[in-house]
Amino acid sequence: MNKHGEIRVIVLGLIQDGDRIFVSEGYDPAKQLTFYRALGGGVDFGETSLAALKREFLEEIKAELTNIRYLGCIENLFIFNARKGHEIIQLYRCDFADPKFYQLDSLVFHESDNHKHKAMWIDIARFQSGELRLVPKEFFNYL
Template sequence: MYKEGEIRLIALGLIRNGANQVFVSEGYDPVKQNTFYRAMGGGVDFGETSLEALKREFQEEIQAELQNIRYLGCLENLFTFNGKPGHEIIQLYECDFVDPKYYELQRQEFTEGERKKVAVWVDINRCKSGELRLVPEQFLDFV
């Protein structure tokens, strides 16, 4: 969870389904009243590498194992969510699901802390056109 005034280190996984879809979690900002999408993953714990965190987060959230994991780079994201400033350093990885069933899902519900969330496949072109909001914006450089 975010603590005000702190920079959070997170690991996110870019997973493609063919050339036109990416697997993302759906979020909603009640202050801005808009829906956004972000690659799945989460916070890196003390004593854990970002690669270990990536694998753990996918296991915890949707019970999925990852394979073909490749490091893409580091992104810095300054943002406002729910009216509060946030700052995160993102270690971004490209990867694949081990189990092919995840590529068939239309939506995957999961719990993050006490919040119920959903992950979906979205069309990359709808993100690039601005129809769907993918965050952080620099993420579009990798899809």
């Protein structure tokens, strides 16, 4: 997790297919709350956010992206696991190059050795109704 006072630059890929979006599932142990977010990750020093986006999708789910378009920047202040967080999110809209990803219900991937995550297609209406929680909430501006 972030050191105190650290601002993290991350990149997220918004992949939409009709009325559904591709998201990963997260869990906040302090709040005992499940949430969902677009896939992506940290931008390394000396790396562009576009290069980081492609790298993260390849590393995490072995997926190549196509039709990549920059959407904008979101500044995200949040609390996760009882700690303050601050992210600058570079947001891109993109598509999977391989159509097989559109046929999947879900997949499990490893972000690191001990962190397993699940990614899945979820109907946008389930987020809009408040049934499921999509973060950050500014994300809705791009759907």
